[in-house]
Amino acid sequence: MSSKVYFLPWERREELPKFLKAAKVFSHVKARNFLAVKIHFGEDGNEGYIKPEYVAPVVKIAREKTAFPFLTDSSTIYVGKRSDAYHHVLLANKHGFTIEACGCPVIIGDGLKGNNKQDVEVNLKHFKTVSIGRDIVQSDSFIFMNHFKGHEISGFGGAIKNIGMGCASKEGKYAMHNSAKPTVKASKCTACGMCVKNCYQQALKLENKKIVMNKNKCVGCGQCIVSCAFGVFGLNWDEDPKIVQEKIVEYAAGVLKNKKASYINFLNHISKDCDCFSIKNPPLMEDVGIVAGEDPVAVDQASYDLVNKIYGKNFFKKIHPDVNPEIQLEYAEKIGLGTRDYELVNY
Numbered sequence: 001m002s003s004k005v006y007f008l009p010w011e012r013r014e015e016l017p018k019f020l021k022a023a024k025v026f027s028h029v030k031a032r033n034f035l036a037v038k039i040h041f042g043e044d045g046n047e048g049y050i051k052p053e054y055v056a057p058v059v060k061i062a063r064e065k066t067a068f069p070f071l072t073d074s075s076t077i078y079v080g081k082r083s084d085a086y087h088h089v090l091l092a093n094k095h096g097f098t099i100e101a102c103g104c105p106v107i108i109g110d111g112l113k114g115n116n117k118q119d120v121e122v123n124l125k126h127f128k129t130v131s132i133g134r135d136i137v138q139s140d141s142f143i144f145m146n147h148f149k150g151h152e153i154s155g156f157g158g159a160i161k162n163i164g165m166g167c168a169s170k171e172g173k174y175a176m177h178n179s180a181k182p183t184v185k186a187s188k189c190t191a192c193g194m195c196v197k198n199c200y201q202q203a204l205k206l207e208n209k210k211i212v213m214n215k216n217k218c219v220g221c222g223q224c225i226v227s228c229a230f231g232v233f234g235l236n237w238d239e240d241p242k243i244v245q246e247k248i249v250e251y252a253a254g255v256l257k258n259k260k261a262s263y264i265n266f267l268n269h270i271s272k273d274c275d276c277f278s279i280k281n282p283p284l285m286e287d288v289g290i291v292a293g294e295d296p297v298a299v300d301q302a303s304y305d306l307v308n309k310i311y312g313k314n315f316f317k318k319i320h321p322d323v324n325p326e327i328q329l330e331y332a333e334k335i336g337l338g339t340r341d342y343e344l345v346n347y
Contacts, residue, residue: 075114155325297338
């Protein structure tokens with residue numbers, strides 16, 4: 001059975017509030033429920049993220065239904081302006097995501113340092129449980145606002161990516177990115193000892209004021225990456241993109257477990273890479289429009305097809321030829337997150 005997906009051309013974006021109501025984006029929003037509006041606030045220096053002017057009408061309609069909306073994201077495992085809640089909120093404010101502009105507060109979903117998490121049982125191929133930001137799990141329902149663009153690991157990043165990777169705790173992000181041992185740059189070590197304190201396997205110790213790892217004891221949990229503020233520990237980016245995509249999908253399943261949600265993809269400023277890059281990351285094609293619906297797989301599939309149709313060939317295979325972006329769609333459909341079969345309704 002196909003899912004309905006609604007499409008609004010970019011040149012008619014001023015009709016967004018009416019479009020979202022027609023797309024039934026708010027059908028699951030209940031009075032006095034805590035509604036997490038999941039969005040990416042953009043890394044410092046990046047310009048591709050969804051702008052606050054498009055968030056404000058979403059919040060306004062939710063508040064009219066007397067829900068309690070808040071904007072949320074989770075911390076990054078790389079060291080930057082979004083790696084802890086304090087600096088993350090400051091950056092969100094710098095990019096215009098203020099209470100005055102959007103009508104609701106920003107609450108980072110995995111706590112001050114990215115380790116306020118809750119495990120959710122999924123019992124899937126790669127994970128039995130997934131580690132999600134606690135305040136995200138505690139939310140009553142979701143609206144996912146997703147900037148649809150290229151991505152260096154998954155080919156494209158849309159609703160599924162924003163759900164799975166975007167709602168995970170730091171521990172969860174590490175688990176998705178890499179199952180191997182972290183890399184160690186001892187030259188960056190300041191001998192603060194935080195990683196030693198947080199290594200549950202006692203795989204780390206300080207020698208001559210520099211960190212040393214016992215790889216036989218390391219289980220790859222990522223707590224050292226989570227606890228280090230100086231970039232000593234890093235990711236091995238050699239993980240098979242197919243496996244990473246499947247892991248992201250399984251995390252999305254954990255986030256959505258027993259929850260109601262809707263999805264809005266913004267097909268504008270379509271760039272090669274993720275909005276996590278602190279560069280301008282220019283658009284590589286014309287703006288397409290806005291896609292919305294109640295099925296994350298169908299919304300991503302429709303977005304993928306629309307971009308490729310406007311571009312004239314497969315845009316995502318051109319920018320990332322070594323990545324098959326349809327793996328995430330295939331696996332998400334396989335485990336029951338939605339269907340790739342959709343009916344496009346032009347607004």
